Amino acid sequence: MLYSLYDARNRALAPVRWMAEATRLAFVNPLHPMSWTPMGRMIAAGSGVVESLLAERGKPDWDIDTVESEGKKRPIAIETVLEKPFGNLVRFRKVGMSKKQTRILLVAPMSGHFATLLRDTVRALLKENEVWITDWANASDVPDAEGKFGIERYMEYLMDFMAFLHEEDSSRPFHIMAVCQPAPLVLASTAILAEDKAPHCPASMILMGGPIDTRASETAVTRAALNRSIDWFRTHMIHRVPPSFRGANRRVYPGFLQLRAFWSMNPARHAGAHWNMFKHLSQGDGESADRTRAFYDEYMAVADVAADFFLETVDHVFKKHSLPKGELMWNGRKVNPEAITDVGLLTVEGELDDISSPAQTEAAHDICPNIPESLRDHLLQENVGHYGIFNGRRWRDNICPHIGEFVRGIEAQKAKKQAA
Structure with missing residues (x-):
């Protein structure tokens, strides 16, 4: 019901958005006499802010056309190399690049935003690496006939993506890098592959700002999960997709609820950002206003999450702590992180992270006791919050x-071991 009301509200506000856009265009037109007056600029600025706040945003573009690599500007071809109902594997191919570089599979979070949130992450990695990314679907776009999507199916997707990279070039290793939410499931998937001695096990894991063990340090996120029952989340956070969407009748955690949760953590900051945007536009500082608008175009572009995946994540990661307790199951078998013995492990945390605070990700080292010290590293980056870990x-x-440096060091160690 709530999703249907939200959809109806968006449709009802469409004329307001159109009016705001028309007003802005009218009052920035130099042929309009008031466009040259302070009052005219304020009307245009206010209309621009209203237009931005009410805009309906789909999936943003990657906006990665070229990258500087090996001393040359390389065109980037963005290719979907493996398609699945709930997410694709996407490759960023440097056109005309013949030199082989380190291969990295970047696992984007499935937590309300599109994979394009990692645009800056991808752009920086591309300078010295070949990059693939998990491009998760908006659950409201997935027909209900495709079935449920929970933690077990998610891990199957990760293993399939890793198998694809191995099969594409079995002579070269690859590394898997998880940003935020996927960290515990990347570790769990790697543990399954390690125990099976699968050939597509990654050479290393890079876990960044992820909730490996949320007991290690408390945040508003962990308190919210612990203070409410799983039935509360099922009742208040899960809604059916309205008939007008491809995924009609699918149960999801709507992106607009996730966005509301994001905003509620720092309401003053978001209100201040839009007030400053209004002032910049009023003063003719379009560059500063464009930066704010670009940030919120990405920040407010949200995707729905499959209900089973959301509820199982809350239950196993934030309430039961199944992975660090050694109780996480996958297809009837226990996930055993102790089976990981020759996969590198780098954990990255932000000193000011208030979503996955310091110690939560570093806990991965404790639950993977059989990884040699020579294959381990931890970085606590000073003066950055959650988003600063992978952006900025x-x-x-x-x-x-x-x-x-870490991944190339891992590859050097493995090459030396094979040559011995």
Whole structure:
């Protein structure tokens, strides 16, 4: 019912969006006398902010056309190499690049945003690496006939994606990198492959700002999960997709509820950002306003999450702590992180992260006791919050180079071991 009301509300507000757009266009037109007055600029600015707040946003573009690599600007071809109902494997191919580089499978979070949220992550990695990414579908676009999608099926997808990279070039290793939410399931999937001695086991795992063991440090997110029963989440957070969508009748955790949760964590900051956007537009500072608008175009582009995946994540990751307790099951078998013995492990945390706070990701080292010290590393990046781990200046200048050194060090160790 709530999703249907939200859809009806969006349709009802469409004339307001159109009016705001028309007003903005009218009052920025130099032929309009008031466009040259302070009042005219304020009307245009206010209309622009209203238009931005009410805009319906689909999946953003990747906007990665070229990248500097090996001293040359390389065109980027974005290719879907493996298609599945709930998510595709996408490759960023450097056109004309013949040199083989380190291969990285980047696992995007399935937590309300599209994979394009990692645009800056991909762009920085592409300079020295070949990059693939998990491009998760908006659950409201997946027909209900495709069935349920929970943790077990998610792990199957990860293993299939890893198998694809191995089969594409079995002579070269690859590394798997998880940003935020997928960290525990990337570790669990790797543990299954390690125990099976599967050939498509990754050479290393890079786990960034992920909830491996949420008992290690408390946040508003962990408190919200612990203070409510799983039935509360099922009743209040799960809704059926309206008939007008491809995924009609599918049970989902709607993206608009996730966005509301994001905003509620820092309401003053978001209100301040839009007030500053209004002031910048009023003062003719279009560049500053465009930066704010670009950020919220990405931030407010949200995707629905399959109900089973959301509820199982809350239950196993945030309430039962199944992975660190050794109780997580996959297709009837226990996930055993102790089976991981020759896969590198790098954990990355942000000092100011208030979503997956420091110690939650580092806990991966404790539950993987059989990884040699020579294959381990941990980075606590000072003065960055959650998004700063994979986006922004410190990501580009500090964290990404650290990851590059780590993965190439892992490959050097493995090559030396094979040659011995």
